[in-house]
Structures are given as C-alpha cells and as structure tokens.
Amino acid sequence: MTATHHAPTTAPVSTTHGSGSKLSWAFADSWTMTRRELAHWARQPVQVVVGLVFPVMMLLMFGFLIGGGKGVEGDFTSYLVPGMLTMTMAFGLEATMLSVTQDLGKGVIDRFRSMPMNSGSILVGRSIADMLQSVVGLAVMIGVGAAIGWRWNNGFASFMAAVGLLLLLRFAMLWIGLHLAMVAGKPEMVQAVQILVWPMAFLSNAIATPASMPAWLGAVVEWNPMSATATAVRELFGNQSAAGDSWAATNAELLAVAWPVLLVAIFFPLAVKRFRDLSR
Amino acid sequence: MSDRDLAIVVEGLRKKYKDKQALDGLDLTVRAGTVQGILGPNGAGKTTAVRIMSTLLRADEGRVEVAGIDVRTRADEVRSRIGLLGQNAAVDEELSGRQNLEMFGRLYHLGGRRAGARADELLEQFGLTDTGTKAIKQYSGGMRRRLDLAASLISRPQVLFLDEPTTGLDPRGRTEVWNAVRSLVGGGTTVLLTTQYLEEADQLADQIAVINRGQVIAEGTADELKTKTGGDRIDVILHDVAQLERAAALLPGAVDKDEDRRMVSASISNRMVALTETVRALQEAGIEAEDIAVRRPTLDEVFMHLTKEEAA
Numbered sequence: 001m002t003a004t005h006h007a008p009t010t011a012p013v014s015t016t017h018g019s020g021s022k023l024s025w026a027f028a029d030s031w032t033m034t035r036r037e038l039a040h041w042a043r044q045p046v047q048v049v050v051g052l053v054f055p056v057m058m059l060l061m062f063g064f065l066i067g068g069g070k071g072v073e074g075d076f077t078s079y080l081v082p083g084m085l086t087m088t089m090a091f092g093l094e095a096t097m098l099s100v101t102q103d104l105g106k107g108v109i110d111r112f113r114s115m116p117m118n119s120g121s122i123l124v125g126r127s128i129a130d131m132l133q134s135v136v137g138l139a140v141m142i143g144v145g146a147a148i149g150w151r152w153n154n155g156f157a158s159f160m161a162a163v164g165l166l167l168l169l170r171f172a173m174l175w176i177g178l179h180l181a182m183v184a185g186k187p188e189m190v191q192a193v194q195i196l197v198w199p200m201a202f203l204s205n206a207i208a209t210p211a212s213m214p215a216w217l218g219a220v221v222e223w224n225p226m227s228a229t230a231t232a233v234r235e236l237f238g239n240q241s242a243a244g245d246s247w248a249a250t251n252a253e254l255l256a257v258a259w260p261v262l263l264v265a266i267f268f269p270l271a272v273k274r275f276r277d278l279s280r
Numbered sequence: 281m282s283d284r285d286l287a288i289v290v291e292g293l294r295k296k297y298k299d300k301q302a303l304d305g306l307d308l309t310v311r312a313g314t315v316q317g318i319l320g321p322n323g324a325g326k327t328t329a330v331r332i333m334s335t336l337l338r339a340d341e342g343r344v345e346v347a348g349i350d351v352r353t354r355a356d357e358v359r360s361r362i363g364l365l366g367q368n369a370a371v372d373e374e375l376s377g378r379q380n381l382e383m384f385g386r387l388y389h390l391g392g393r394r395a396g397a398r399a400d401e402l403l404e405q406f407g408l409t410d411t412g413t414k415a416i417k418q419y420s421g422g423m424r425r426r427l428d429l430a431a432s433l434i435s436r437p438q439v440l441f442l443d444e445p446t447t448g449l450d451p452r453g454r455t456e457v458w459n460a461v462r463s464l465v466g467g468g469t470t471v472l473l474t475t476q477y478l479e480e481a482d483q484l485a486d487q488i489a490v491i492n493r494g495q496v497i498a499e500g501t502a503d504e505l506k507t508k509t510g511g512d513r514i515d516v517i518l519h520d521v522a523q524l525e526r527a528a529a530l531l532p533g534a535v536d537k538d539e540d541r542r543m544v545s546a547s548i549s550n551r552m553v554a555l556t557e558t559v560r561a562l563q564e565a566g567i568e569a570e571d572i573a574v575r576r577p578t579l580d581e582v583f584m585h586l587t588k589e590e591a592a
C-alpha cells in the first residue's frame with residue numbers, strides 16, 4: 001500500500017459548470033458510455049462471437065436439420081432467412097435487459113448517478129451500443145444467409161428499407177428491455193422474461209405460416225408485431241411471403257412501422273420514468 | 281461555529297419504503313475536515329442516509345446540505361463536490377482498473393488526457409499500478425475496494441461518503457482501507473463513514489453518531505460515548521464459579537454475570553472508592569478473587585447498552 005498523501009482539496013477538479021456546455025457534455029457523456037460497451041467487446045471477444053454464432057446456429061438448424069417450415073411451400077430458405085433476421089432482433093430484448101440488470105445489481109449505475117454527468121447518457125449509451133451490436137449481428141446473419149443460397153431481389157433501396165424495419169423492431173425491443181430491466185432490478189429476473197419472449201418469437205410467422213395453424217392461433221400470429229416485420233421484410237427483399245389475405249397480412253408494411261412506433265411510444269416514457277424513480 | 285464550517289447538515293430526515301420507516305427524524309451536523317462515524321446495526325438506516333446525502337435517493341421530509349448546498353434542489357453541484365463509496369463495490373468488473381478510473385474521470389468531465397493522467401496517479405497512490413490492466417473480476421476483495429475508493433476520489437471531493445468500507449474484507453484488506461482513509465483526512469477532506477464495527481469508528485472517527493431505527497440515539501467522541509453510558513466498570517474474576525451470585529450481590533447497581541469467564545462486572549462512578557470497597561467486601565464475605573480490574577467500557581458495551589436502552 002503506497003497511499004501517501006492526498007492533495008489538498010481546495011477546488012474540485014471537475015469542470016462541469018456552465019449551462020451553455022450542458023448539451024455538449026450530454027454528447028460527450030453518451031459517447032463515453034458507448035465506449036464503455038465497445039471496451040467490453042474488446043475485452044471479451046469470445047462472448048461477442050458466441051452472441052453472433054447463436055442466431056447463425058438457429059438459422060442453420062432450421063435451414064438444414066428441419067429443412068422446411070410448417071405450411072411453407074417452395075424455397076424454404078427464402079422464407080426462413082427474413083424470419084430469422086426478425087427473430088434475432090426480437091431476442092435483442094434479452095441482451096439489453098441482461099446488461100442493464102447487471103449494471104443495476106452491481107451498483108455501477110449508482111456510481112454514475114452520484115457523479116455530475118448527464119444521467120440520460122446512461123440510457124443513450126446503452127441504446128447506441130445495443131443498436132451497433134444489432135447492426136453487426138444483422139450483417140453476419142445476412143452474410144450467412146447469402147452463403148446458404150438466400151437472395152434479395154428488389155434492389156438496394158428496398159434492401160435498406162428492410163434493414164431499417166428490422167432495426168426499428170430492435171429499437172422497440174431495446175426500450176422494452178430497458179423498462180423491464182428496471183422493473184426487475186436483478187439479473188435473475190431475466191430468465192422469467194426469456195420464458196415469455198420465446199413463445200412470443202415462435203408465435204409469429206418467423207418459421208411457420210399462420211395458414212398452417214388453427215384459426216384462433218393464426219389470428220394471434222398475424223397480429224404479432226414480429227410477424228408484421230417478418231412479412232414486410234420478406235416483401236421488401238422480394239422473398240416468398242406466404243402471408244394470408246387478412247388485413248394484418250396485407251398491411252404488413254404499415255404495421256411493421258406502426259407496431260414498433262407504438263411500443264416505443266409506450267415503453268420510452270415508462271423506461272425514462274423508471275430511471276428517474278431510481279431515486280425514490 | 282459558523283455554518284461555513286459545516287460540511288454536512290442534516291435536519292429531520294425521514295424516509296419510508298412502502299411500510300418500513302427507514303429514517304425517522306435523523307439530525308446530524310459534521311464539521312469540515314473531520315471524520316464522522318455513523319454506527320448502527322443492520323437495518324438502522326445507514327445506507328438510506330448515505331444515499332440521500334449523496335443525491336441517489338430523495339427524502340420524504342427534512343433538509344440536507346452538503347458543502348453548504350441543498351442536495352434536493354442543486355444535486356448536480358453537490359455531485360461535483362462529493363465522492364461515494366457505496367456498500368457494494370460499484371465498478372465495472374469486466375474492465376480493468378485503469379479503464380474504470382479513466383471512464384469515471386471522463387464522466388467527471390476531466391477530458392481524455394487529464395482523465396488518463398488522474399487514473400495513473402490514483403493507481404499509483406493506491407498501490408494498484410501493477411494490476412492496472414487486469415480486469416477487476418480478477419482482483420482480490422481488498423484490491424477491488426481500494427480501486428472503488430480510488431474511483432470515489434477522482435474529482436478530489438470535498439466530502440467523501442464511505443458506506444461500510446471494510447465490511448467483508450479480511451484484516452489485511454481492512455488495514456489497507458483504513459490507511460487509505462487516514463491519508464485522506466490529512467488532506468482536508470471531510471469523511472462520513474458508516475460502520476457496524478465499533479473498532480473502526482474508534483480508530484477512524486473524530487465524532488461518532490450511534491443510530492438505531494433511523495434516529496441518532498447518542499453522539500460524541502468515542503471517549504464521550506464511553507463516559508456517557510455508565511462510565512467506568514469494575515470486573516471481578518472469581519476463583520470459584522459457585523460464588524458468582526454472592527459476589528454479584530456485593531457489587532453496586534446492575535451487575536452483568538458471565539459464568540463462562542467466572543466474571544461479575546458492574547458500572548461504577550468512582551474508580552478508587554469502588555476498588556477499595558469491592559476488595560474489602562469480598563474479603564469480609566470470604567470470596568476469593570483471581571483478578572480485579574477497573575476499566576473504561578468498550579465501545580461494544582456502549583453500543584449494546586444504547587441499543588438495549590432504546591428497545592426497552
């Protein structure tokens with residue numbers, strides 16, 4: 001122990017004061033929080049790779065082992081890949097929730113909140129990092145999809161629109177994840193949420209068509225936000241869609257925007273309120 | 281004493297969690313440049329009080345000023361003047377010690393270069409330079425706590441809050457943290473430290489407030505507290521445990537009996553008188569004593585006494 005002498009505390013070193021700089025500090029703090037996540041990836045490359053490989057394995061498993069979706073006729077790969085891209089985005093909810101509950105549990109967030117930083121940056125940094133990770137995840141999945149013979153046929157603009165819809169869904173999942181993390185408070189609760197997310201994911205048209213299901217289940221599936229995104233994305237990629245002719249199916253693109261926007265409109269304020277209420 | 285000499289002022293603090301009244305009218309003042317110990321059993325309200333003083337939690341009622349600034353209305357200004365060491369180590373376990381300190385430095389708005397320099401300085405000061413690049417999860421408990429303490433000093437705080445800084449550490453880790461705290465006090469920092477260990481309060485604190493059920497039940501220096509509660513004590517260790525009851529009857533006031541140690545002990549007002557009278561009384565009664573001692577109460581006894589009184 002070489003702790004010797006602490007310099008006299010005449011003035012705090014911090015240079016936070018001055019309201020004109022508030023906004024620029026908010027950006028700087030958000031960037032610091034984002035870099036924190038990037039540093040996590042750099043220190044744990046194995047975990048990052050495992051995170052990327054998991055959805056790829058799901059894709060290959062459904063693509064080759066199971067080899068066909070319930071009720072899907074023709075080229076299954078062209079149906080499956082957009083479905084799996086959608087599912088990967090939905091599972092992002094767990095990733096967000098897990099990181100945030102761990103931070104809350106360990107008290108790191110308390111330390112952040114005791115500092116003169118912009119506290120909203122905690123949420124902004126998390127959002128940016130999770131969205132970046134999802135972009136990388138999407139790129140990998142699209143690459144693997146292309147490698148197993150999946151193609152997009154409608155040109156670049158439609159391709160980008162499809163990617164945009166996928167990321168929009170991920171963004172909605174992000175805010176649901178943030179909210180649930182603060183409700184749950186501890187990492188153990190994430191498992192409980194997993195139990196809910198998985199049926200949600202499979203009660204969609206990601207890997208099976210609603211037409212192959214009992215009528216009531218088919219209706220639930222068609223209105224599932226994930227189904228809207230999957231159908232819209234299939235259409236934008238020019239892939240086989242196998243959606244029915246119900247209102248939800250024929251207006252999938254509208255719903256693929258409306259659902260995430262609605263979810264964000266609900267969960268963004270809830271998450272922000274929860275975050276503020278950490279001081280209650 | 282003018283208000284400017286007070287680093288912390290707490291008045292009538294109340295906080296209720298659902299149906300649990302954690303703080304029930306807590307009052308406290310801490311002079312600048314001193315170490316204030318907050319001593320209390322589990323659930324006394326120590327963490328709740330620290331969280332309110334360090335802007336993490338809002339009180340239901342009452343006023344708190346830290347460095348002359350109201351924590352409720354001007355939280356950001358308070359935050360740039362305080363350091364907090366929470367009850368649980370609040371560092372990013374996946375990152376290295378240096379990465380943690382640099383990140384916190386940036387969030388204190390030191391800018392990249394100064395944050396890096398401050399990180400190196402603190403690693404050096406706390407003897408962590410060699411392990412600075414290792415992930416925190418590979419640190420020992422004592423090292424982790426030291427890094428945590430280093431993180432709370434980044435901005436050279438005027439007021440430092442330490443919530444049970446040594447709970448869960450082995451004696452070596454405890455000594456390390458104690459030394460670090462002592463070296464801070466020389467620099468003029470005001471320290472508020474909560475603890476369940478009387479020894480820790482005795483070692484580090486200038487002033488001690490004993491709290492129980494969200495209220496201060498006694499206050500003063502360690503010496504004052506010892507005097508306040510029953511004053512000096514006399515211990516008589518008997519040769520024959522069978523004479524315990526008879527010996528107890530000879531001592532004044534309420535007598536503690538300890539069969540295992542063959543000891544009776546009582547609080548006294550005058551050391552010399554008590555000693556001579558006890559010796560004479562024992563001789564007259566034909567009771568043989570192995571040892572007779574007059575001493576100050578330990579803080580443990582003070583603490584037991586105070587919390588017992590409170591419960592009654």
Ligand SMILES: Nc1ncnc2c1ncn2[C@@H]1O[C@H](COP(=O)(O)OP(=O)(O)OP(=O)(O)O)[C@@H](O)[C@H]1O
Nearest residue numbers: 297298300302320321322323324325326327328329
């Ligand atoms: N978030 C909470 N929700 C409900 N009750 C709480 C909460 N935090 C603390 N309490 C209760 O309030 C009381 C005071 O708790 P506090 O953590 O302040 O005590 P403490 O003195 O720090 O105890 P310890 O020595 O165990 O750390 C306890 O009875 C505790 O159970």
Ligand SMILES: [Mg+2]
Nearest residue numbers: 326327328367
């Ligand atoms: Mg506590």
